[in-house]
Amino acid sequence: MTIEKASIKDSEILTEITKKSKAFWGYDEVQMEIWAEVLTITKEYIETQQVYKLINANQIAGYYSYLTEDGDIVKLDNLFVSPEYIGKGFGRLLMDDFLLRIKNTNAKKVILDSEPNAESFYSKFGFEKTGQLETSIKDRYLPVMELNINV
Template identity: 50%
Template sequence: MKIEKSTRTDSKKLTELTIRSKSHWDYSMQQIEKWRDDLTVSEDYIIEKEVYKLIDSKDKIIGYYSYFKIDEVNVKLENLFVEPKFIGYGYGKMLMNDFIERIRKTRTEKIILDSDPNAENFYAKNGFKVVGKLKTSIEGRFLPIMELKIKPVANNVYKK
């Protein structure tokens, strides 16, 4: 297994993985279709954002994450998805660890994300705290807004 920067040619595979992974949480196909634009990882998205994929020894994509800088000290984790058949085997943690280590090498002080309610526990286990909620298009459904503060240490290296 290795994690590397995604390229534009990964667009279709990442989109399909995202839809499969989101569908894992028993959302209806009708709901998934309503979200299709939000779940699409376009070539432009890959060029504009930081997108990293986890691939196996046969170069098959197992999962990915994407993020962008809000400003000099804040980063937004926009996506972290794993193939459904690999959920629960530590690949999400592997992606999260890679992401946090990558962020520690920057001036970032805080990571922000809008979590799917089904993923809230995963992020909480990784140190994120709920700081608010975001209303969604589904009646009575809210996304937890979560954050993780990164504390600076000597030599521009950051720690949780």
């Protein structure tokens, strides 16, 4: 397995992974259609953000992306694994790579808006819930989480 920078030609497969991984948590087709645009990883996004893909057996198995919000704050924007790899350590590989990568920068804090079903995953890496964002689904909130690093 390797993790390497994604290229614009990966946009369709990254979008497919994002949508399938999100649907894994039981969201219906109507909700997935509502989210279609925000779950699309465009070529422009790949060109302008830091996007890294995990390759397993010559196939993209997952990816993560991040952006710098402020000089010392990094936002983990996406971390998705193909459903067939969920629960098999692939997410951990991606998160370990991400944290190692940003520890070599001036970042002091990582922030993210978590899928509610993934909150415990991020907690295992030391992220703490600092708030929540209301979503378009009644009584569903995204945990806002952060992790202090390089302090």
